[in-house]
Amino acid sequence: MGRSVICEAFLEEYLKNLSKKQGSCVGVLIGQPSSSGKDYVVYLNKIKDDSGAETEVQNILDIDNQQVSQHALIETRLLPGGFYVMGIFVINPKSVFEDQNLLRKVKTILMDIRHTFDSNPLLQGNCDGLDSGEKLVFYYSSSSNVFGCKTVALKSESLSVKPCDWKFQDRATSWQVMNTFFETDETFALKKKKQQKQSDDQYDTETNLTECVEVLKNQLDRSVVFFDGGPKDGKLLIESTLQDKKDDPFLVHVYTPLPSNSDISTRTIETFEGTLKFDGIISSKVFVHPKNTFAEVESFIKTDIVRSLMSRVQIHCDSLVQSAEDSVQDTIVLNELPRRIYFPIQLKSNLPIMFSEYLFLEEAKETAIPQIRDTLDLVVMPKDLSATVEVVAEVKEEERHDAKECETSVDEKGEGKLNMTMVGALLAAIVLLIAILVFFFMK
DSSP: OOEEEEEETHHHHHHHHHHHHOSSEEEEEEEEOOTTSEEEEEEEEEOOOTTSOOOOOSOGGGSOHHHHHHHHHHHHTTSOTTOEEEEEEEEESSOTTTOHHHHHHHHHHHHHHHHHHHTSGGGOOOOHHHHTTEEEEEEEETTTOOEEEEEEETTSTTOOEEEEEEEEETTOSOOEEEEEEEEEEEEEEOOBOTTOOTTOOOBOHHHHHHHHHHHHHHHHHTOEEEETTBOOOTTOBTHHHHHHHTTOOOOEEEEOOOOSOOOGGGOOOOOOSOEEEEEEEEEEEEEEOTTOBHHHHHHHHHHHHHHHHHHHHHHHHHHOOOOOTTOOOOSSOOOOOOEEEEEESOSSSSOOOEEEEEEOTTOOGGGHHHHHHHHHOOOOOGGGOBOOSSOOOOOOHHHHSOGGGGSOEEOTTSOEEOOHHHHHHHHHHHHHHHHHHHHHHHO
């Protein structure tokens, strides 16, 4: 039996309008697959070029596979845990299922998307545990508005194509939101760039930050998620608890176990040339339907935290300006990852699902508007953005400077200079001592 897909009804109007403007185009399907074979598509959008400009496609065979796969990667950064790029849609006068050249092209696009996700495993773009490696291909005729859907088995050598049932439905299911926060405060060893001299103090920022996320992912894999104050049977469906909860939200907490090895005799002291302190609080918001099990929800929450962290690392590293080879690196480097904001994907309906965008410290909410438009082909206003869930981290002064700069500094002649904080404290102590002596003499 083939897979069954229910797509939000408002997306059919988007496809109709798109087919009138562009005779041929390709886009991505966003939704939540299910191991039971019943999937939900909640959003879809066309692919734009790297600059976000509109592109007219004369022939599907001329589409750049890398452009599609890179767009799928960027779009995945915006998705909450549990939602994935489930496949692609193709608008074309001729059916992709009737032309072997078109079908072959579609298969190569899907394979390139899969390989791109394989190269970025911490974004967790592939979901073989839910869809068994089968990706959707939805065809919409630009001449007759006829549509059809099939799946391509990417894990099979022949890339076999199977039938799939697709229907548009308004409010296909009810969505529940699971909110939580995850706090991390870890210290890691810094590693230098590869092929660098031993005396070179240049560090590979992306590699080091990525390894931090990898460690946190391993911690989350061992963590336990409590719902409403306790663990839940993983096989239990969400719908079994909804009647008792009524409109009350789920209280979700993530607990990470401490290392079990407390034998101090087995511990060792290691010396590093530098350390990286990785700390902060991450907001997580996932959306689930009544037929999800608590085991699936727990997996979605962990995926959401890791994906959000890795998205911030990639966005931060993409924004870095490469320093000159002869530049001297500061003793302390502060990497302030962007904060997470949320926005709705459909304002005119009761669909509660929200995607994410990321803003740096100096960026206002308005900065996200063109980014969302270029990535999702979605128009939102600043008032629609939820930008206060995460606040800008307060950085302590000693974290911005070398510890030596906060204590005693040495001038060029080698003479010690007290820092102004110490001088002020010393003067205050002297004044206090004089006041005490005057008090006793006056008596």
